[in-house]
Amino acid sequence: MERFGARVRQRRQECRLGLRDTARRAGISATFLSRVETDAEKALPSEEVIRKLAEILDDDFDTLMRLAGRIPSEVKDYVKADPGMPAFLRRAKAENIPAEKLMALLDKAKDKT
Amino acid sequence: MLEMKVPYLTAKQLDQGTAELLRDYGRWRGEPVQPPIDVDEIAEGYLGLTLEVGDLKVVLGLDDVLGATWFDERRVRIDQSLEDKEARFAFTVAHEIGHWQLHRPLYEMEKVTLRMFPADAGAKPAAAIVCRAIERKAPAEWQADQFAARLLMPAAAVRAAVEEVAGSTLPVWEGLDANRRAGRLDPRLRAFADDVLEAGTFVNVSNEAMCYRLFDLQLVRDQANLQATLL
Numbered sequence: 306m307e308r309f310g311a312r313v314r315q316r317r318q319e320c321r322l323g324l325r326d327t328a329r330r331a332g333i334s335a336t337f338l339s340r341v342e343t344d345a346e347k348a349l350p351s352e353e354v355i356r357k358l359a360e361i362l363d364d365d366f367d368t369l370m371r372l373a374g375r376i377p378s379e380v381k382d383y384v385k386a387d388p389g390m391p392a393f394l395r396r397a398k399a400e401n402i403p404a405e406k407l408m409a410l411l412d413k414a415k416d417k418t
Numbered sequence: 419m420l421e422m423k424v425p426y427l428t429a430k431q432l433d434q435g436t437a438e439l440l441r442d443y444g445r446w447r448g449e450p451v452q453p454p455i456d457v458d459e460i461a462e463g464y465l466g467l468t469l470e471v472g473d474l475k476v477v478l479g480l481d482d483v484l485g486a487t488w489f490d491e492r493r494v495r496i497d498q499s500l501e502d503k504e505a506r507f508a509f510t511v512a513h514e515i516g517h518w519q520l521h522r523p524l525y526e527m528e529k530v531t532l533r534m535f536p537a538d539a540g541a542k543p544a545a546a547i548v549c550r551a552i553e554r555k556a557p558a559e560w561q562a563d564q565f566a567a568r569l570l571m572p573a574a575a576v577r578a579a580v581e582e583v584a585g586s587t588l589p590v591w592e593g594l595d596a597n598r599r600a601g602r603l604d605p606r607l608r609a610f611a612d613d614v615l616e617a618g619t620f621v622n623v624s625n626e627a628m629c630y631r632l633f634d635l636q637l638v639r640d641q642a643n644l645q646a647t648l649l
Contacts, residue, residue, distance in 0.1 A: 314468075323458040324469050325507075336498040339471040 309349055309372040310342040316362035317342075331357045349373040422521055422528070422547070424558045429634075432561065435519060436568035453575050454621045457511040460569075461494055465518060469511070470495045482551040485510040487517050489525050489547075494518075505624035509566050510549070516565030517547045521558055570623050571631045579618030580637045583610070594640040603629045607638055 317327050324342075328335040331354055340346035350358065355373055359366040370377055384390045397407060427435075443464045444451040461467045474483040474497040484506075485496045494514045500507040549559060580588070589610055597604040603626065611628040614620070620628065632638045 318462070321459075321463050323456070323462055324471065325458055334501060335471045336501055339469075343470060343472075345472070 307372060308344060309369065310344050310346075312364070312369065312372055313338075313358060313362065314342040316364050320362055322361065327358075327361060330361050349375070352378055422524060422558050424521060424524060424561060426557075427520070427561055429564075432564050432568060433573070436565055436572070439515075439519060439569065440572060451572075453570075453572070453619050454508075454623075455512075455570050455572070457508050457515060457569065457622075461511055461515055461518075465515065466492065467518065468493045471498050471501055473498050478548060480548065480550065483548055484551050485514045485549045487514045487547045489518070489522050504622050505627065508570060508622035509624070509627060512566035512569045513549060513562045514547070515569065516562035517549075517558070520561055520565060521547065567627060567631050567634070571620060571628065573635055575618055575620075576614065576628075576631055576635055576637065579614045579620070580632070582617040583613045589638050590641050590644050591638070592641040594638065595643060596640075598633070607632065610638065 317324070324339060325335045328338040331338070331350075333350065333354055337346065337350075341350060349355075350373065352370065352375060355369050355375065356366055358364070359369050367377070384394070439460070440451050440455070443460050446464050447459075458469060462469045468491070470493065472495055474486060474495060475481055477495065478486060483497055484500060485494065487494050494511065496507060496510050496514075500510055547558070547562075549562070555563070589606070591604060591606050594604050594607060597607075607629050608625055611625050611632060614632065615623060615625065615628050
């Protein structure tokens with residue numbers, strides 16, 4: 306499975322961005338970023354830092370969050386706010402319905418309204 | 419960790435080595451290189467090395483390590499204690515680049531010999547070069563220092579900055595050499611170096627490093643020395 310640190314380093318190299326430059330722009334220390342890239346750091350960056358990294362590295366925020374094992378706070382808040390969401394998600398999981406299919410269903414429902 | 423015997427290099431050879439690297443790096447960037455020289459980009463971008471910042475005391479089990487280069491892994495690690503010290507960090511990166519440019523070819527040749535006595539299977543790759551703060555400078559370390567100074571402070575850029583600060587008359591001070599022999603940097607030299615650093619936008623160079631570069635390029639002179647030359 307792809308690792309968060311490896312992905313960040315790869316994108317950094319593709320974007321020709323230096324370790325210290327990237328760290329400065331993301332508001333973290335180069336030591337921390339270096340540890341993240343080499344999997345030496347147990348505590349992966351916060352959502353705010355991952356958002357900045359996605360912007361700096363021109364990468365997909367959701368993908369970086371997934372690789373970091375994090376769920377975006379607005380998704381968490383949405384699930385928390387609607388009492389029906391846990392049951393809905395559990396059912397989607399039990400019936401093995403992938404996100405793509407759920408999206409298609411949402412689009413279909415939107416067309417009907 | 420390898421003890422590396424290195425051949426003697428003249429000042430001219432070191433000048434050529436750094437000039438060549440700066441020229442090639444400039445071509446890669448698509449523009450002439452001007453100070454401040456981005457040594458991080460030379461290491462990571464142009465040379466394709468992996469630059470890391472970490473606790474080298476833990477990694478290597480030594481107290482006073484500033485930087486280390488693993489030739490086989492194309493990896494340079496700088497000690498985390500230098501992170502907030504821009505000039506020292508840049509000099510250490512430039513120093514490791516010096517090892518890479520000057521000493522890697524020798525290491526590759528040594529490896530051919532070492533293959534006759536292979537290490538244990540599964541052994542971690544050893545750091546080829548470990549650079550410590552308080553060790554008597556071995557020739558390889560001295561050469562890497564000289565390379566670093568030339569890389570961060572190219573002669574032409576330093577001369578141009580000196581001319582901007584002092585015009586065509588180079589500073590001549592009494593007691594300059596005596597201070598240097600006593601292990602002190604003359605306060606007039608330090609003040610002049612500060613002006614040169616600013617005029618040349620050498621923002622990642624320390625005052626001390628510029629003082630020694632000015633000596634090496636003979637852009638500051640001792641009154642007594644000058645009189646001896648004239649006589």
